[in-house]
Amino acid sequence: MRQMPFALAALIAAAEAAVAQAPAPQPQILDCADFSRKTEEAYFVKRFGRENVVTAKLDGAEGETIPGTVVYPKDPSRRLEITWSDAKRRKGLTGITVRGQSEWLVRTPGKARETLRLRDSLEAVQEANERPFQISGFGWDYGGYATGWKGGRLDAMPAGCGLSVRFNPDPTVRGKAADRASGEKDFSSADPAMRAAKPFVSSLTLGWPE
Template identity: 45%
Template structure:
């Protein structure tokens, strides 16, 4: 007896929906919305992700960390830049206990709280309900949000993960960027920040450990 292809694909599509859940309210928006549940939950492991997505879609390899460091990670969809996600483990030896998930540079998926790559400072302020603080640009941690100032985005997302956001600057803004550079914090509504026109360059999900 033959089985319809749609029935064979159904389990995989269900897993993908759990890991990259589409919010019906934003079905027309560019890209899916990441979820902190399903295969990408706090109790995940490399073995579980491998079982969920298959050997062709999951590899273990060294990836870039902070300050030029190389660190081991489970890479989901390594050959598809638009779906690539790097997973880091609290127990690296056992590759278990999800510590953080970092979408690839070309992955346009939004965080569970609605922050999406490409958003402006003003758009993120609107989601947060108030201004926030971010680090100056031009160094390893440049453009990272350092304090949501008690806004909506300070709260953990459904599933218990927290969302980290990092802003970047467009090329050709060197003169303006120099005014917001260095290891210091700025308010998001600072006129110098607004003049530099930062955009959300990357997001990451994290699962705090006791």
């Protein structure tokens, strides 16, 4: 059997070593401080490239669709959904949403500079808030939203920004345990009935009120 030339073997070994030592990709983080109410679609085009920013219809409340912008429409792990006060000209930023399979992190305020991400537990969000917060019961159009941070750390997002978090109950939780965490009413995140539903984060939105 013919042996591989030494020079070729050395080149392959060097390439394998370089791959092994390559740093892991840095997580993508959304920070309120990078945006404002005056942010326009042109900012996202400059930051992410024209080919990665498209106009699209986005899912709204109660089955409606709303015009907006999508960043990385072909890459679920990097997808962002953007809404505007002036949707026609795509100006006046009102929201940036992370949902589905997106792996974006959202930076939280304070010295720790921690982050939240999709699939974080209810307990993890309460810890980030540094106190219990309000969450609406599941099973209706506005179910599962955090409805008030009660003066916690997540009430103090920078740059005029607010954080909206929606939770889904664990699909394995059924019957009475699911029923006790459902309905058009608010629960404390520390409520045993809500904890028993094992909620996890299903969407994160940075918002700028109109």
